[in-house]
Amino acid sequence: xxxTWGRFFRNAELEKTVDQxxxxxxxxxxxxxxxxxxxxxxxxxxxxxxxxxxxxxxxxGMHELLAPLLYVLHVDMKRLCExxxxxxxxxxxxxxxxxxxxxxxxxxxxKKIMDSMEEENDIQENTVKVTSLDELDTEIQTIIYxxxxxxxxxxxxxVLSEKFMEHDAYCMFDALMSGAQGSVAITDFFSISPVxxxxxxxxxxxxxxxxxxxxxxxxxxxxxxxxxxxxxxxxYFSLRWLRVLFGREFALENLLLIWDEIFAADxxxxxxxxxxxxxxxxxxxSSSRGAxxxxxxxxxxxxxxxxxxxxENATTCLQRLLNFPESVDLLKLxxxxxxxxxxALDFHLICPSPSFGVDYTNSKxxxxxxxxxxxxxISSVPPLNKVxxxxxxxxxxxxxxxxxxxxxxxxKQSKTLTQKKGWSEKLRITLSRTESDPSRTKAESHKKGQQxxxxxxNLLKDLSKELCLEEDDVEIEAGDSVGGNFxxxxxxxxxxxxxxxxxxxxxxxxxxxxxxxxxxxxxxxxSEKSCVGSNSSIDQNDHHPITLDLGSETDRTEKxxxxxxxxxxxxxxxxxxxGRGSTGEVTSEKGQERVDARKPADDPNAEDDxxxxxxxxxxxxxxxxxxxxxxxxxxxxxxxxxxxxxLEHIQxxxx
Amino acid sequence: xxxxxxxxxxxxxxxxxQSVGKTSIITRFMxxxxxxxxxxxxxxxxxxxxxxxxxxxxxxxLWDTAGQERFRSLIPSYIRDSSVAVIVYxxxxxxxxxxxxxxxxxxxTERGSDVIIVLVGNKTDxxxxxxxxxxxxxxxxxxxxxxxxETSAKAGFNIKPLFRKIAAALPGMETxxxxxxxxxxxxxxxxxxxxASQAQAQSGGCAC
Numbered sequence: 013x014x015x016t017w018g019r020f021f022r023n024a025e026l027e028k029t030v031d032q033x034x035x036x037x038x039x040x041x042x043x044x045x046x047x048x049x050x051x052x053x054x055x056x057x058x059x060x061x062x063x064x065x066x067x068x069x070x071x072x073g074m075h076e077l078l079a080p081l082l083y084v085l086h087v088d089m090k091r092l093c094e095x096x097x098x099x100x101x102x103x104x105x106x107x108x109x110x111x112x113x114x115x116x117x118x119x120x121x122x123k124k125i126m127d128s129m130e131e132e133n134d135i136q137e138n139t140v141k142v143t144s145l146d147e148l149d150t151e152i153q154t155i156i157y158x159x160x161x162x163x164x165x166x167x168x169x170x171v172l173s174e175k176f177m178e179h180d181a182y183c184m185f186d187a188l189m190s191g192a193q194g195s196v197a198i199t200d201f202f203s204i205s206p207v208x209x210x211x212x213x214x215x216x217x218x219x220x221x222x223x224x225x226x227x228x229x230x231x232x233x234x235x236x237x238x239x240x241x242x243x244x245x246x247x248y249f250s251l252r253w254l255r256v257l258f259g260r261e262f263a264l265e266n267l268l269l270i271w272d273e274i275f276a277a278d279x280x281x282x283x284x285x286x287x288x289x290x291x292x293x294x295x296x297x298s299s300s301r302g303a304x305x306x307x308x309x310x311x312x313x314x315x316x317x318x319x320x321x322x323x324e325n326a327t328t329c330l331q332r333l334l335n336f337p338e339s340v341d342l343l344k345l346x347x348x349x350x351x352x353x354x355x356a357l358d359f360h361l362i363c364p365s366p367s368f369g370v371d372y373t374n375s376k377x378x379x380x381x382x383x384x385x386x387x388x389x390i391s392s393v394p395p396l397n398k399v400x401x402x403x404x405x406x407x408x409x410x411x412x413x414x415x416x417x418x419x420x421x422x423x424k425q426s427k428t429l430t431q432k433k434g435w436s437e438k439l440r441i442t443l444s445r446t447e448s449d450p451s452r453t454k455a456e457s458h459k460k461g462q463q464x465x466x467x468x469x470n471l472l473k474d475l476s477k478e479l480c481l482e483e484d485d486v487e488i489e490a491g492d493s494v495g496g497n498f499x500x501x502x503x504x505x506x507x508x509x510x511x512x513x514x515x516x517x518x519x520x521x522x523x524x525x526x527x528x529x530x531x532x533x534x535x536x537x538x539s540e541k542s543c544v545g546s547n548s549s550i551d552q553n554d555h556h557p558i559t560l561d562l563g564s565e566t567d568r569t570e571k572x573x574x575x576x577x578x579x580x581x582x583x584x585x586x587x588x589x590x591g592r593g594s595t596g597e598v599t600s601e602k603g604q605e606r607v608d609a610r611k612p613a614d615d616p617n618a619e620d621d622x623x624x625x626x627x628x629x630x631x632x633x634x635x636x637x638x639x640x641x642x643x644x645x646x647x648x649x650x651x652x653x654x655x656x657x658x659l660e661h662i663q664x665x666x667x
Numbered sequence: 668x669x670x671x672x673x674x675x676x677x678x679x680x681x682x683x684x685q686s687v688g689k690t691s692i693i694t695r696f697m698x699x700x701x702x703x704x705x706x707x708x709x710x711x712x713x714x715x716x717x718x719x720x721x722x723x724x725x726x727x728x729l730w731d732t733a734g735q736e737r738f739r740s741l742i743p744s745y746i747r748d749s750s751v752a753v754i755v756y757x758x759x760x761x762x763x764x765x766x767x768x769x770x771x772x773x774x775x776t777e778r779g780s781d782v783i784i785v786l787v788g789n790k791t792d793x794x795x796x797x798x799x800x801x802x803x804x805x806x807x808x809x810x811x812x813x814x815x816x817e818t819s820a821k822a823g824f825n826i827k828p829l830f831r832k833i834a835a836a837l838p839g840m841e842t843x844x845x846x847x848x849x850x851x852x853x854x855x856x857x858x859x860x861x862x863a864s865q866a867q868a869q870s871g872g873c874a875c
Contacts (some may be wrong), residue, residue: 029735032686033707072685072735073709245744251710260709327678327728330713 023063026070030058033075041264045079054078057182061189068189071202073255077188080259080267082181089172095155099148194279195299201254216295217254220306221246223294227310227356231409235317242326249333253309261312261336270308273346277301277353282360297360300353307352311345312336674717676726677837680745682770683755684763685734688789691820692755693731696830701821708733711745720834727830746777751785751833758788758817759796764803771811783836784813787829792819 034054038045045051057078062070148156191197200216214222225246229236252260257274259267279301296302313320316332323329681689690705690712697716712731717724730745746752752774756763767786774784788804791797801817808815816832818825 029685036686036706039702039706072707072733076706076709243748247741248711248713251741255709260706325676325728327713327715327730331715334712 023059026062027055027059030055030062030070030075033072034058037075037079038264044083050082053082053178053181057082057178057185060182061185065189065199068199068202071255073202073252073259074189076256076259077198078181078185080264080271081184081188082177083264084268085172085177085181085184089174089177092155092172095152099152099156191279194301195281195295196279196301196305198255198257201251217251218247219294220254220296220302221250223296223356224250224306224309224313226294227297227306227352227359228313230355230359231310231352232314232317235313235321238321239329242324242329244326244329244333248330250309252334253312254305257305258308258312261334262342263338266342269342270346273349274301274304274308277304282357293360297356300357303356303360304349304353306356307349308346310352311348314348315340315345674724674726675837676728677751678728678730678749679751679753679833680730680732680749681753681755682732682742682746682774683734683787684757684760684766687734687755687757687760687763688820689734689753689755690731692753692787692789692818692826692829693729695820695823695826697729699823701823703821707735710736718830718834720831725834725837727834742773743777746774746782749778749782750837751783752778753785753787753829753833754813755787755789756799757790758799758804759790759793761798764788764799764807767807768811771813783833783838784811785829785833786811786813786815788815788817790819790821791817791824792822 034051035046037054045054054075058070058075061074062068186192189197189199191199201220203217204215206213206215206219225236225240228239258270262270277300279299281298282300296306313333316336319332320329323332681693683689686707690708691701693714694705695701697714708731710733714729714731715726716729717726730749732742732745736742752770754767754770754774756767758764771784771786774782786804786808788799788801804817805815814832814836816825816829818829820826
C-alpha cells in the first residue's frame with residue numbers, strides 16, 4: 013500500500029481537499045486571503061504539515077487556524093516596512109562612520125549607539141531634518157531600537173522578514189497544533205480517538221465539551237440544566253468553537269485579541285492533587301491556557317443566557333450559540349473568561365471527580381443537581397473530592413461580583429495598566445490598525461454590515477422608546493432613590509446586542525399556542541427573579557465577599573484545598589442560606605403565577621429576601637452613612653443588571 | 668417539559684462528502700441566494716425555517732453537517748432523532764456518489780426504516796463536468812429504496828421541489844390533513860388532541 017503510486021494518489025487527494033477549503037477561506041477578506049501569493053503560502057504550509065503528521069492529516073478547520081497567524085506576520089512586516097520608509101534616517105547604518113576604537117563592548121549597547129548617533133548629528137548639525145528620537149512616538153521608537161543590527165536582541169528586520177514569513181508561520185502553526193510541549197494541542201480537538209493520558213476514555217474534543225458543561229453547571233446550574241433538558245449536547249457547538257479556537261465566532265480583529273490572551277496563558281500542565289489517585293480530571297482544566305479556553309467558551313454561553321433560557325427548542329438554542337452577536341463588549345467578555353479560568357483551575361486542583369456519561373451517544377444525560385443544602389450538611393462535607401453542588405456557583409458569583417466592584421473602583425488604574433502592555437502586544441494592536449489592504453476591506457465589510465442592520469436597529473430603538481415607560485416603572489419599584497440617567501447607556505448596549513443576535517438567527521419567532529406562551533412567561537419570570545435575587549444577595553453583603561475573595565485568591569496557591577474551602581464554607585454559610593433561599597425557591601417555582609413575583613416589590617417589608625431590590629434597598633439605607641460611594645456603585649450595578657435583564661426579558665417576550 | 672407547540676417540527680440532517688453543496692442547498696432554500704464562496708462547515712451548523720404548504724405549516728430544523736465529519740461517535744447523535752436524512756452528492760464527482768452508499772448505511776444503522784432518506788445529486792449546472800448520470804442516480808435510489816432528485820443550488824434548480832417532496836413525505840401528514848382548516852390562534856380541545864397525537868408520533872420515532 014505504500015507504493016510510490018499509492019503515495020502519489022494520496023497526496024493528490026490531500027492537495028485537492030486542502031485546495032477546496034483554501035479556495036473558500038475568509039471570503040469577506042478575499043482580497044488578502046484569496047491572492048495567489050497568500051493561497052500558495054497557506055497551501056504549502058498545510059501540505060507540508062499534513063505530510064509530516066500523517067497520523068492526523070488534514071482536517072477541515074486547520075486552514076482557519078493557520079490563516080490568522082500568517083496574517084499577523086504579514087501585517088507586522090508591512091508595518092515595519094512603512095516605518096522604515098517613513099523614518100529612513102534612523103535606520104541608516106552609521107556604524108562605520110562612528111569612532112568606536114575605544115571599547116568593543118560598547119557596540120552591543122544599542123542605546124549608546126543611538127545616543128552617539130544623535131550626538132554626532134548635533135555636532136555636525138546636519139541638514140538632515142532629524143529631530144530627536146525622543147520626540148517620536150514611543151511605538152516608532154521601539155521599532156527603531158529593535159531594528160539595530162548590532163543590538164544584542166538581533167534585528168527586528170530579520171525577525172520580521174518576508175524571507176522567513178512562511179517559515180515562521182509554519183513553526184507557529186506547528187506549535188499551535190502540537191501544543192509545543194504544553195498540554196493544549198489543537199490536533200487533539202481534531203482527533204477522533206482518545207489520546208494517551210486521557211482518563212475519561214473519550215475523544216479529547218468530547219471530553220473538553222463535557223468539561224465546558226461541567227464548568228457551566230458550576231456557575232449557572234439553571235442554564236446548564238435547561239440546555240441539558242433540551243438535549244443541546246455541548247459538542248454540537250463547542251466542536252467548532254474549540255477546533256478553530258473561536259475563529260468562526262468573532263471577526264478577525266477581535267479574534268486576534270482573544271488569541272493574544274489565550275497564547276499569553278501558560279500551557280504547561282499543572283499538577284493536580286488528584287493525580288495518580290485514579291480520579292477523573294478534565295485535561296483541558298489542567299493548564300492555565302486550557303482553563304482560559306474553557307472560561308472563554310462558558311463566558312460566551314453565559315453571554316447568551318437570557319436568550320437561551322427563553323428558547324424551548326434545541327435547534328434554536330444551537331442557532332444562537334453558533335451565531336454569536338458581533339457587537340459584544342470584548343474586554344468584558346475576556347474579563348469574565350478570566351475569572352472563569354481561575355474557577356476552572358480550582359476545579360482541577362480540587363478535582364471533584366466529574367462523572368462522565370459512559371455512553372454519551374445514547375440517552376440524554378440526567379440532571380442530578382439538587383438545590384437543597386442545609387447549613388449542617390455543608391459544614392460536614394469532607395474537604396477533598398466532594399464539594400457541594402452550589403459551591404462553585406456561589407464562588408463564581410462572589411468572584412464575579414468582586415471583579416466588577418474592583419473594576420469599577422479601579423477603572424482609572426486599570427486603564428493605565430492596559431496601556432503598559434508588553435511592546436509586542438501593543439505593537440500588534442497598532443500594527444493591525446495600519447492601512448494595509450486586508451484591514452481596509454475589513455473596515456468596508458464592517459460598514460456594509462452596519463448598514464444592513466440599521467433598519468433592524470431603528471426598529472429596536474423605537475421599541476425601546478416604547479419600553480422606556482414600562483422600564484421606568486420597574487425602576488421606581490426597584491430602588492426609588494436612584495434616578496434613571498445612568499441607565500441609558502446600558503439600555504442601548506443591551507439593545508445593540510440583542511438586535512445583532514436576533515438578526516443572526518433568521519427565524520427567531522416561534523409561533524406557539526397561547527398555552528405555551530403562558531408557560532414561557534412563567535419560566536422567564538422565574539429566571540428573572542432568580543437573577544435579581546442572586547445579585548442583590550451579593551450586593552447586600554458586599555463588604556464580606558470582597559475581603560473573603562481576596563483572601564481565598566492568595567491562599568489558593570499555597571494551600572489550595574482546605575484553605576479556600578474552609579474559609580469559604582465557614583464565612584459563607586449564612587450568605588449561602590440567603591442566596592439559596594431565594595434562588596432555589598425561585599427556580600423550582602416555575603409554575604407560580606406572575607403576580608407572586610410582583611408582590612414583594614409592592615410591599616418591601618413583607619418578604620425581604622425574595623425580591624432582591626427591596627433588600628438591596630434596605631442595605632442601601634443601612635450603609636449609606638458610612639460607605640455611600642461604594643454602596644452607591646453597587647446599587648448602580650444591581651440596578652443596571654436588573655434593568656438589563658428585565659429589558660432583555662421584555663424584549664424576548666415581545667419577540 | 669417543553670410546551671407542546673402548535674407547529675409540527677421536523678429535523679432534517681444533511682449528509683454527504685466535502686463541498687458537494689449541502690450548505691449551498693440550504694442557503695438557496697432559506698434565502699434564495701447563492702454564493703460561490705461558502706466557508707467549509709466545521710462540525711455542524713443549524714438553521715430552521717417554517718414552510719407554508721397549501722394545506723399545512725411545518726417547521727423544518729436543518730442540521731447541516733460538515734462533509735469531512737466522519738466522526739463515528741458524533742454522526743449517530745446527529746441522526747438520532749431526525750425525521751429526514753438528505754444525502755447529497757456532486758454529479759461532477761463520482762467519488763462523492765460512491766460514498767453515498769456509506770452515508771445511507773450509516774443512517775439505516777441508526778434509524779432503520781423509521782426515517783425518510785433523500786438522495787440528492789447536486790451541481791447539475793456543471794454540464795460538461797458531469798461524471799454521474801441521472802440514470803445512475805435513479806437506479807441507486809431504487810436499489811437502496813430511497814427518494815431521489817437532482818438539483819442545482821447555483822442555478823436554483825429543483826431546490827423548492829426537493830423540500831416540497833420532503834414535506835409531502837413527512838410522517839403524520841395524513842392525520843394532519845383533516846385538521847387543515849384550523850386557525851393557529853384557535854386552540855380547542857380537538858386541535859390540542861391532534862397536537863398531542865402528532866407529538867406522540869414524533870416522540871415515538873425518537874424513542875428508538
